Each structure stands twice: as structure tokens, then as C-alpha cells.
Amino acid sequence: MSDSLPEEVALQTETDIVVVRKSVREAAIRLGFGITDVTRIITAASELARNVFLYAGSGVVRCRVVNQSDQVGLELIVEDHGPGITDIDQAMQPGYTTGKGLGLGLPGAKRLMDEMEIESEAGKGTKITVKKWRKKT
């Protein structure tokens, strides 16, 4: 199943955010998520992809299927080699932003997904992994 997923989308320009949304949408539908979860996943992907574009300039989004006992999930890994996040706790506060955003991207994406993990090092870049689970039928 994971072979059929669009594996990697390079984020170079603003229009690539649309490409990310389309690929993620396709993957989520193929995995059998309902329309509300599909919308949540697309929206979270869009927020994370825009962050890459806004703060790092470029990056990559990878998408794969993950399995866990009686659940199947969609995992998105959003990675860049930008400035990194110096204070992750602060970045997770709704309304906090260092740029021109609304400050909803990271905390919002976390609420829309089931799991979120942030690895970041100042000056090196940021890797954000999010997952959404669905019961196997």
C-alpha cells in the first residue's frame, strides 16, 4: 500500500503548498479516512507546508502509511533546513508568531492530528512528524 503513495513533495515555491495539499488529500482518501478527517489532514499539512515556505524558504514533505495493532495511519514528515525553532514550547502557544502568520499553524496542526513530534535545532532546521490514525475495518 505504501508503494502507491506519493512519497515526497519538494517545497520550493508557494504553489507547491497546493501540490502538498493535493498529494496528502489523495493519500488520505486512499487510506479510507472520512471527509472530516481528510479535511483535518489537508489543513494541518497546509499549515506545516506554509511554515516551511515562510520561515525556511524550502523543504520537503514526505507522506507514508503506518501500522499499529488495530490501527492504520497516515504519517507526514515535514522537514526543512531553515533557522530552526529556538523555543518549541513558545512556538506551540496559540497566537505566538515570529513572522507574519497568525500563530495558529503549529498548535492548530497538533489539534487536527493525533500525534505530533517536533525536532529542531537552531541554525540547522526543523523536522515535524504528524500522524492521524484510523481503526482498521
Add this chain to the structure above:
Amino acid sequence: MAEETLSIIKVRDVLVVTMPADPDDATISALQQKVLLAMERSPAKGVVLDVSAVESLDSFFARTIAETTRMVGLMGGHTILTGMRPSVAITITQLGLTLGKMRTALTVDRAFDILRDGSQPVQKP
């Protein structure tokens, strides 16, 4: 990639703006300019922003809609957002977006009723 087009038509004294399903940022940004220019060219008392085709609204898209509404307001017009899908309403609420005091209606038809009757209560966030 082809830019998805934004349709603006004038129906009586109302501008009906139909948003494409999955617009890129440039299309979303162009929305503001196009709507405000259309307001000036064809004196309209209101704008109906129809998002019934929109599959997902992220914070950038939502902020642009809220800003455009304020700008239309400065020009003396009312904006009503119509046709939001249930999945989009659920998602943007969980994302933490409020869209301010934006007026909404289920359909374009109902938006016309509101604009015709004039003083409808403002929807509280």
C-alpha cells in the same frame, strides 16, 4: 500550475464571488484586489463570498477572507460568507480560527435575503 480562477458576478446590487476548490496563495491574495476593484467599479451594497466548493480553509485563506471583509466594510459594503462545508467548519474551529464577526449564511439565496432585509444581527463568533 494553472491558476484557479475566481469568479465575480454582479447580481442586482450584490457581488457574488465564487472561490475555487483549492486555490493557491496567489489566487487567494488576488481575491482581495479583485473584490475591492469590483466594489468600486460597480457600486454594490454587498459581497457574497461563496465557499461551497472550497475543500479546506487554512489560516492564510481564512485571514485573507476576514481582511477582505473588513476592507469591503471600509468601502461601505457588507460581506456574507456562504456555503461552508461541515468538514471545513469543524476543521477551522479546531484549528483555532474564529473569522471574527463575519456574517454567514447557509446558501447564496439566504445571503440575498439578509442583504435585502438589511439589519440582520451580526453573527457572534
